[in-house]
Amino acid sequence: MTPSTATRSRKTQIDRTATALFRARGYAATSMRELATALGLEAGSLYSHIKSKEEILHRVCFGLASDFFASFDQATADASVPVATQLRQAIEAHVRVLTRDGAVSAVFLHEWRHLSEPARTEFLALRDRYEAGFRNLIAQGVASGEMHTPDAAFAALTLLASLNWLPSWYRPDGNLGPDEIAHRLAEQLLQGLEGKK
Amino acid sequence: MTPSTATRSRKTQIDRTATALFRARGYAATSMRELATALGLEAGSLYSHIKSKEEILHRVCFGLASDFFASFDQATADASVPVATQLRQAIEAHVRVLTRDGAVSAVFLHEWRHLSEPARTEFLALRDRYEAGFRNLIAQGVASGEMHTPDAAFAALTLLASLNWLPSWYRPDGNLGPDEIAHRLAEQLLQGLEGKK
């Protein structure tokens, strides 16, 4: 039997509520009873919609991973654009995905290590592949003389680190919108604090 | 009674082993029985040396916090030095503390949220105060014309984010030593990818 619309939306609701709890308390410290209570039902009832606690974590982590890939591919699709511009677009795309749902992003960034094998290894492979995209962009920029750094891999790691800190302080109702944040991050990372504007 | 030398070193040993486990599996997912087994004793025996699981976490988080403060204060003690140089020294000092013990650093960065109140709030206040140090340095640099950024607070957050990603990939036996890493990070953050070397 295919799941009815009602069942599917209940599942989505479970994912969303669980994600918020995972973010606030951590995956391991969140109990299925807390989750059930937050949804207004009994613990056992959750299992008509999901198979396990980890299934939720799996969906969140791998779902956002594929969003990141789709977003990156779109930002860098046009090879005729200067590499520095492609990198700016990739940064902006990354920030947009990251700011779309703070709870999902936080769980993606910090709770993936509670995935059991082989999911954990698969997840890390995806993350590696994504980082390689940025690494290649920077390496191309260095080759074309648009950028300068002694180590593209090192630079890519540092760049993504700055971006991935965002979910820990970004507030959707704050002064800065995603686009303005993305722009400032790109400027700061490409120009540096001592560079001229 | 004051603790004997043997008791004190056993306590240190518990802290170290616990920290390694907290890093690998997360605080909530680490059981006192695992910890006891790793130390070759029974679970109940741990409590002759410590009062609670959280006490260990508390010691690790607040201990490293005070190391960071001491290190920062030393790096910025001489006000006659140019601000950009002070910032470089503060970055290098931060990296040195961060690379001294990878497990302690990882727990400090990611597990503090399992502290119960009021420790959790106190910890966040310390972190805020530390960030303010970098914020002020950048603001001074902007005022003196040595640095350029539209938002010193934003720049400080981004800078610390890049640095704090380090424990997730740094390997003590890798190609780059702490000093070389610190130097490259400082260069990249201050000069940017498009800046000239």
Add this chain to the structure above:
DNA sequence: CCTACCGATCGGTAGG
């Protein structure tokens, strides 16, 4: 530092 144990809570299931 151990043995023996406490009450509480965990993720998940059976049967309706």
Add this chain to the structure above:
DNA sequence: CCTACCGATCGGTAGG
């Protein structure tokens, strides 16, 4: 989606 429950495990304690 609920009731009732499973075995396992949790942090921590008493008493030696």
